[in-house]
Amino acid sequence: MKLSIVLSTQPAQFEAVAFKGDFQANVAKIAGMGYDGVELAIRDPSLVNGDELLRSVAAHGLEIPALGTGQAWGEEGLSFTDPDPAVRAAAIERTQSHIPFASRTGAVIIIGLLRGIVRAGVSQDQAMGWLVEALQECCAAAGPHGVRIALEPINRYETTLVNNVKQGMELLERIGAENMGLLLDTFHMNIEDAVIEDSVRACGDRIFHFHVADSNRWYPGAGHIDFGSVLEALHATGYQGFVSGEFMPRPDADAAAERSIAHLRRLDRWSGT
Numbered sequence: 020m021k022l023s024i025v026l027s028t029q030p031a032q033f034e035a036v037a038f039k040g041d042f043q044a045n046v047a048k049i050a051g052m053g054y055d056g057v058e059l060a061i062r063d064p065s066l067v068n069g070d071e072l073l074r075s076v077a078a079h080g081l082e083i084p085a086l087g088t089g090q091a092w093g094e095e096g097l098s099f100t101d102p103d104p105a106v107r108a109a110a111i112e113r114t115q116s117h118i119p120f121a122s123r124t125g126a127v128i129i130i131g132l133l134r135g136i137v138r139a140g141v142s143q144d145q146a147m148g149w150l151v152e153a154l155q156e157c158c159a160a161a162g163p164h165g166v167r168i169a170l171e172p173i174n175r176y177e178t179t180l181v182n183n184v185k186q187g188m189e190l191l192e193r194i195g196a197e198n199m200g201l202l203l204d205t206f207h208m209n210i211e212d213a214v215i216e217d218s219v220r221a222c223g224d225r226i227f228h229f230h231v232a233d234s235n236r237w238y239p240g241a242g243h244i245d246f247g248s249v250l251e252a253l254h255a256t257g258y259q260g261f262v263s264g265e266f267m268p269r270p271d272a273d274a275a276a277e278r279s280i281a282h283l284r285r286l287d288r289w290s291g292t
Contacts, residue, residue: 020250020287023056023084024049024264024276028067038272043075048273050079053280057081058228058263059126062090064116073123083124084261085169085202085228086117089131098135099153100146100180110135111153114168115160122164127228127260129202130154130170136178146180151193158196169202169227174210183211184218191225200227204265205244209234215244216252223256231283232266238275239264240282247286 026049027039038045049057057076061067076083091097097110110133117128137146158168172187181187187201201222205215212218219226233242240246250262264279 020254020283021055021082021084021261022053022264022280022283023058023082023261024054024279025060025087026057027060027090028072029062029090038268038276042072046075046079046081049276050081052276053284054276055082056084056261056263058085058087058129058261058265059083060087060090061117061120062094063113064120069120069123072120082261083126085127085129085263086121086124087129087131088114088117088133089129092132092135098133099130100135100137100141100149102138102141107149107153111156114153114157118161118164118166121161121166126166127200127202128157128161128166128168129228130157130168131173131202132178134170134178134180137180143179147190150180151190154190154194154199155196158194158199162196162198167198167200167227168196169200171202171204171230172207172211173204174207176210182207184208184221188222188225200225202226202228202230204230204232205239205246205249206230206232206234206236206266209244215249219249219252220256224258226253226256226258226260228260229253229258229262230265231262231279232264236267237269238266238279238282240278241269246283250283250286 091113099110121128172181175182208215231239234244235242
């Protein structure tokens with residue numbers, strides 16, 4: 020089982036990112052803890068030096084399994100479902116701007132809250148239509164570069180657009196692109212999916228990335244999710260990607276990351292398989 024953790028390349032308001040700040044120091048720290056990769060949260064690729072990021076990560080023997088786009092929503096308000104067509108176009112353009120770096124690293128581009136919410140005066144059907152169109156456009160741009168895109172089902176308290184695995188799979192059918200899949204997150208699944216393991220199995224090979232956080236959004240082992248059972252179900256799908264920690268930095272970032280990897284390694288029965 021390959022483990023990664025979310026690392027922001029710049030300051031961010033989103034709390035469920037354990038590591039922010041000094042990028043070089045954080046990469047070294049994460050590698051020292053025994054992680055295999057870093058999932059990079061990048062608000063705007065034009066504001067970072069991709070070559071420097073790659074050199075820093077590679078120097079510590081780490082991989083980059085995924086690129087998070089959520090800060091474009093959290094910091095700038097971009098989304099695929101905004102009533103303003105200029106904002107929707109900017110969200111699509113921002114997503115596509117991640118393609119070159121994703122192609123270089125083999126990373127999946129994550130669509131979380133960049134999908135947006137249903138704004139006042141917009142129907143659920145209209146918002147879903149915009150979402151489908153935006154993802155189709157992004158997939159068409161990413162496909163020739165071998166880049167995959169993963170949408171994350173997010174709980175109802177944050178958006179009404181694709182809350183659970185069933186809705187996620189229905190969305191994939193509407194998009195109809197082979198390079199479109201899902202990112203499953205145990206925190207959101209604990210709220211929205213009746214049995215996490217059943218939902219994992221239902222996704223099969225459409226799982227492109229996997230997030231772990233416990234029921235309280237702390238590190239795995241701090242709540243009541245049975246990660247042994249969940250990881251067993253994930254392994255049974257044939258998933259070969261990373262299991263990536265996205266959780267609150269509680270009691271602090273270092274302790275959370277160390278406790279997470281210790282808990283998950285104790286459950287790891289599949290290394291080398």
